[in-house]
Amino acid sequence: NAGVTQTPKFQVLKTGQSMTLQCAQDMNHNSMYWYRQDPGMGLRLIYYSASEGTTDKGEVPNGYNVSRLNKREFSLRLESAAPSQTSVYFCASRLQGFGTDTQYFGPGTRLTVL
């Protein structure tokens, strides 16, 4: 049981390049989330998916797109990277029900845009 996995762990991009951050969970959770964390700050929600086939914007969606490929996978795409997108990106899945409400986070992707 791997929990939430993210690839890659580190990435350096040049301004204008594109890339996709991958996230997968093996806990059969319906909801998945993408956050970014800038140095010394808390996490900010980029996009979320309440269930397979649905996605919604969070607090800071500009410059990003997402795909909920199936129940397991939720990817985040940067179409044209900018230095302001330098951050650590965390994916999470959420278990809700019967008094439980817990988000499980992946280890993060550290992205630098030059």
Add this chain to the structure above:
Amino acid sequence: DAKTTQPNSMESNEEEPVHLPCNHSTISGTDYIHWYRQLPSQGPEYVIHGLTSNVNNRMASLAIAEDRKSSTLILHRATLRDAAVYYCIHSEGAQKLVFGQGTRLTINP
């Protein structure tokens, strides 16, 4: 926007109790209060959550004020491994958790 207020930093000694306060004056009647913590270079991990009454689990206790405008996370006997940033969060709608800047907890040996 859902907003919580926490001290930027706190310090405690190993094997002593720690009380981490949080104000959430804008909380609505159905919003849960969640606490997560983030160890260095890791993703956040769940600590505890509650709605109205006090909650206990193996990691911590959560004391919620009667008016629900504040809460306190209690670590009963801090260890060095409890040094982390602790986030107090309440939900915004059914799906969103809005993280603040958290409290950086330092544990002295």
